[in-house]
Amino acid sequence: MKLSADLQAFERRIGHSFARPELLVRALTHGSISSSTRADNQRLEFLGDRVLGLVMATALLEDDPQASEGQLAPRFNALVRKETCADVARQIDLGAVLKLGRSEMLSGGRRKQALLGDAMEAVIAAIYLDAGLGAARDMILSLWGERVARVESDARDAKTALQEWAQARGQKPPAYVELARSGPDHAPVFTIAARLQTGEEAQASAGSKRQAEQGAAATLIERLEQET
Structure with a gap:
């Protein structure tokens, strides 16, 4: 399967070239356009949420070995919440490559926080299934970037x-x-x-x-x- 030019550009933005490009297409397919022959991204979203959680929990433990669970929990929540996922999605212009049904598109679906956050988690899962946890971790830490470093102050909202x-x-x-x-x-x-x-x-x-x-x-x- 050969990806379109816009999806190839998206691969460059996330820093991962898919060996199984159908995973990326599925990750970007919203339920409003799914069919019996075109799966949506809901199952990938479910998996990606867990992969993101594991990567962030590990990163926080490594970053601050002395932090208590009570200190780590709000930092973790700040990094994995849907708003943060949507912010990262906007950073890489994920909305431009979302595959949406006509009604969802007309209602501004490419800008909706929930859709962007869900699709970001689905993309994480797609990379995990395509190349393993190491590749998913590298992409997450690259895109979340300074958010991890500043999360202690952000978490105390x-x-x-x-x-x-x-x-x-x-x-x-x-x-x-x-x-x-x-x-x-x-x-x-x-x-x-x-x-x-x-x-x-x-x-x-x-x-x-x-x-x-x-x-x-x-x-x-x-x-x-x-x-x-």
Whole structure:
């Protein structure tokens, strides 16, 4: 099987040339265009999630031999979560080579975080099946790059920091309230307020509830720390 020019260019972006190119094609095939003769990437996504987890857990243990499980867990979660996978997918322009059905394409599927994250995991699995764990590990660590080095500070995210601030003062955990939702279904914008028991609050808007919550928490914790 010979890959198209755009898929060959994608191989160069991920740094792996497939001995079994059909694995790459399957990894990039969304369920909206699958058929009895064209398998989608769901099973590969399942496997790729586990391969990514193993590689990241090993990398974190090697990077910090003294870290406790409690310290490692949030770092691990920050590296393997769907948002991070989608960020890496955007970095290599994975959306441009996704194989989607017409309705999914028209609804902005090439930009959707969930689709990009799933496909990134499927590509990891495809490399694992094509060339083994070593090749998958090399690709993961190359593409995740500095994220692994900076994960300790990233893992203590704004929501965690705000919750710790409130608990240290005997308050209940912050509440996150959705104030508004705008935009089309394929590209919504959420406005969220982070609100403390004592009434202080801050707002933020983003394309996902999680990002809006993080933005609101970051604004509020920055304000509170400046005041104190």
